[in-house]
Amino acid sequence: MTMEVLRGVMIPFxxxxxxxxxxxxxxxxxxxxxxxxxxxxxxxxMVAASVWSLLIPAMEQADSMGKWAFVPAVTGVxxxxxxxxxxxxxxxxxxxxxxxxxxxxxxxxxxxxxVLAVTLHNIPEGMAVGVLFAGWMAGNNSITMAGALALSIxxxxxxxxxxxxxxxxxxxxxxxxxxxxxxxxxxxxxxPIASILTIWGxxxxxxxxxxxxxxxxxxxxYVVVEELIPEMSVGDHSNLGTIFFALGxxxxxxxxxxxx
Numbered sequence: 001m002t003m004e005v006l007r008g009v010m011i012p013f014x015x016x017x018x019x020x021x022x023x024x025x026x027x028x029x030x031x032x033x034x035x036x037x038x039x040x041x042x043x044x045x046m047v048a049a050s051v052w053s054l055l056i057p058a059m060e061q062a063d064s065m066g067k068w069a070f071v072p073a074v075t076g077v078x079x080x081x082x083x084x085x086x087x088x089x090x091x092x093x094x095x096x097x098x099x100x101x102x103x104x105x106x107x108x109x110x111x112x113x114x115v116l117a118v119t120l121h122n123i124p125e126g127m128a129v130g131v132l133f134a135g136w137m138a139g140n141n142s143i144t145m146a147g148a149l150a151l152s153i154x155x156x157x158x159x160x161x162x163x164x165x166x167x168x169x170x171x172x173x174x175x176x177x178x179x180x181x182x183x184x185x186x187x188x189x190x191x192p193i194a195s196i197l198t199i200w201g202x203x204x205x206x207x208x209x210x211x212x213x214x215x216x217x218x219x220x221x222y223v224v225v226e227e228l229i230p231e232m233s234v235g236d237h238s239n240l241g242t243i244f245f246a247l248g249x250x251x252x253x254x255x256x257x258x259x260x
Contacts, residue, residue, distance in 0.1 A: 004145070005133050008152050009195035012129060015156030016122075016188025019163025023171050023180045026164075033240060036232050038161030040241035043228035044248025045158040046125070046220045052256040053151045054128055054217035057135070058210040060142045076214020077221065080124065084222040087120055118166045118187040121227060124219030125155050126194025131212045133195065134202030138209070150259035154252040159188055 055073050062069040092104055092113055129152050135143035167184030171177060202212055232241030 011152040012155040015159035016163040017185040019160035020167040020184025022164040023167040040232040040244035041248035042158040044245040048252035050217040058213035072210035077218035080215040080218025121223035126191035128216035130195035130198030
């Protein structure tokens with residue numbers, strides 16, 4: 001793995017860490033309306049990335065299958081969805097703004113389960129970045145370094161508010177600023193780890209790269225529908241989340257076209 005690729009997979013983690021650092025400078029927790037807007041933005045980025053950076057390249061790579069070129073995309077999306085559903089069921093976690101933990105019963109602290117919830121949906125983001133870099137390293141014509149970097153930058157942008165959304169409530173729960181920052185930043189470390197593992201694995205199974213691209217897309221879409229959309233729509237003035245969803249979608253779309 002080249003240093004260029006290693007730097008690329010670390011970009012999303014940097015976004016999370018910078019967002020988590022907000023806790024060191026801000027005294028109040030994030031306003032609920034701001035959280036809703038940021039969650040909508042993150043959802044928009046993930047949907048656009050799933051389509052332009054993952055599903056379309058997956059179908060382009062399956063062109064040789066003719067009218068059956070949709071098979072890898074459909075299969076991968078379902079496998080990704082089911083994988084995240086499985087993780088949702090076996091890992092105890094707590095979504096922001098909820099008092100009811102999900103997954104198996106656990107004696108874990110509320111703060112730990114909040115971090116696990118964010119960590120859960122960082123896994124498919126890391127996989128998505130890893131699959132694109134793996135495709136570029138394999139010399140795939142439909143994947144460019146600029147395209148892989150566009151996805152990394154897009155995810156880093158949406159990770160910035162995520163880092164703040166996880167660290168600020170931890171501070172409000174009584175945790176020290178330094179510890180809240182550490183927890184917030186560490187929730188994003190799973191992304192470069194997932195990216196690197198995916199790159200290593202994909203290098204052994206390049207023929208199934210279209211399936212891996214679609215798998216990552218399906219996992220990301222599961223997170224958007226199961227977690228982000230409900231969070232951005234709860235309460236009054238839910239149209240704010242919708243507007244920021246459109247903003248995140250168009251920002252990621254523009255990044256992918258301009259840099260890809």
